[in-house]
Amino acid sequence: FVPYGVIRPIFSAFPFPALARRNRFLSRSSGAKSVGKKVSNQSTSSKAATSSQEKKAGEELLVKRSSEERGHLSQGVEEGVLLPCRRLLHGDSRECVDKGTPPGPSGEGQAVQGGTDDGHEAEPRPPVEIPGGVGRSGEGEADDVGCTNVESAKGQADGDDEICSICLDVYDNPVQLPCGHSFCEACLDGWHEKSKYDVHQPRNCPVCRHRTKPSKEVISQICLYSAQAESSVVREEEKMKSMVKLQELWSSLLNKGHTEDEIANMVKEYRDSQNLMPDPIVAAFPKDDAQTILDWLGSPVDAGKLNCVLDGEISMLHITAKYGNKELASLLLQYGAAIDVYDAHGRTPVMLALKETRGLVNETVTLLYEWGASLEHRLPGEVGANVTELLVVPTPMFRNGLVKRRCEIVELDRRKDLIGQTCIVEKYIAKKDRYKVTTEHSRETFLVGRDNLKRRDRTPDDPGYYITFEDGEYKRHTFESNEECQEFIRNLRSG
Secondary structure (H helix, E strand, C coil), X not given: CCCHHHHHHHHHCCCCHHHHHHHHHHHHHHHHHHHHHHCCCCCHHHHHHHHHHHHHHHHHHHHXXXXXXXXXXXXXXXXXXXXXXXXXXXXXCCCCCCCCCCECCCCCEXXXXXXXXXXXXXXXXXXXXXXXXXXXXXXXXXXXXXCCHHHHHHHHHHCCCCECCCCCCECCCEEECCCCCEEEHHHHHHHCHHHHHCCCCCCECCCCCCECCCCHHHHHHHHHHHHHHHCCCCCHHHHHHHHHHHHHHHHHHHHCCCCHHHHHHHHHHHHHHCCECCHHHHHHCCCCCHHHHHHHHCCCCCHHHHCCEECCCEEHHHHHHHHCCHHHHXXXXXXXXXXXXXXXXXXXXXXXXXXHHCCCCCHHHHHHHHCCCCCCCCCCHHHHHHHHHHHHCCCHHHCCCCCCCEEEECCCCCCHHHCCCEEEEEEEECCCCEEEEEECCCCCEEEECHHHEEECCXXXXXXXXXXXXXXXXXXXXXXXXXXXXXXXXXXXXXX
């Protein structure tokens, strides 16, 4: 701790206006207090009032002058940093100084002249250069970013052209936007997650906020509602709902700045690029006509046909889940159909099956759950919250992560012969903190702890049993062990 009286002469030696004024104020205050002490005939109350007034006046003077100093500082920040940023954000990157300052011979702004509190002229400040600043804009203003697409892309190319601006790492499967900026595919998908299924969310470039194309899921929604509105087998009530949804999608894209021609071209490009399911195959699902579907898929199964979709990104597994075709769903899963594929609204097959049963767990839901189906969906906003609240939360089997799952038995102290076998978890007994399980092949039932179970979802190489379609009927093949089932599958594929 150094007394102020020691360092005061040092401060007085330097031309700091604020400190000099403070010293003068302190001297006047000290003098006033001394005079007040010498007056002997003044009452105690008058002394207190005078001292309070002088102190208050001195504080007001100090605050006023400090405010003036802060004003000069604020003005400097305004002219040196904030004003150039605003000019860049509003598209005028050629001037980075005050409007009254004429540009120099090279097109750059001249230095801004100013002064200090002690009357000396300040040194000229060089023009402030902002390397790149962008502002967030609304849906209808996404294109106003203060620089052209060519300049933006060139700036990225001149810098770290191998670095993703989102993860700040080397590109992993880079994707280039129309504005010229590139990003990792996974990073860009994460950035546009909210706008993937919701047309009302802005979809812009993460760097320059330039408007980008809507997601294929949104375009697929347009195709879906258009087909439903024009279908001859859809009820009039459903047609009206589809027309309202279609108008909503169209209006939102127009408000974002897309033209009608652009939207029509994007719809055409989507239809041309998609592997759409033929109408005869679509008609075979409600009839459970497995023979027509399997003949079309071919032997061995054509992966391209297996992954084909309807308008709305509806996969073959979505359709089987909707109609409750358990055996046909098993065949598709054995052939390699994705279990957690999302449609254009963000629904998985298991969520669509729960919607059809209004939250009741049927054999199709149980089958998809054993194959590792996730209960997560990507339905946006209030709709998604309502689906979770109505279909997932009330269902008892979904309250525990292992009930109705296929698991492997591990780390048993007794019955070590059961280690490695697979089982189905029947239920959880809270009082005993144990799970009731039934082995998959020997059909034994017993209780185990949480540490004795490890999830082992069914896969095309390890389904536990096998479904075939022979002579117009489904046939279920069971085995004594998982190894025997896997051997059967290998022989079937090689033959």
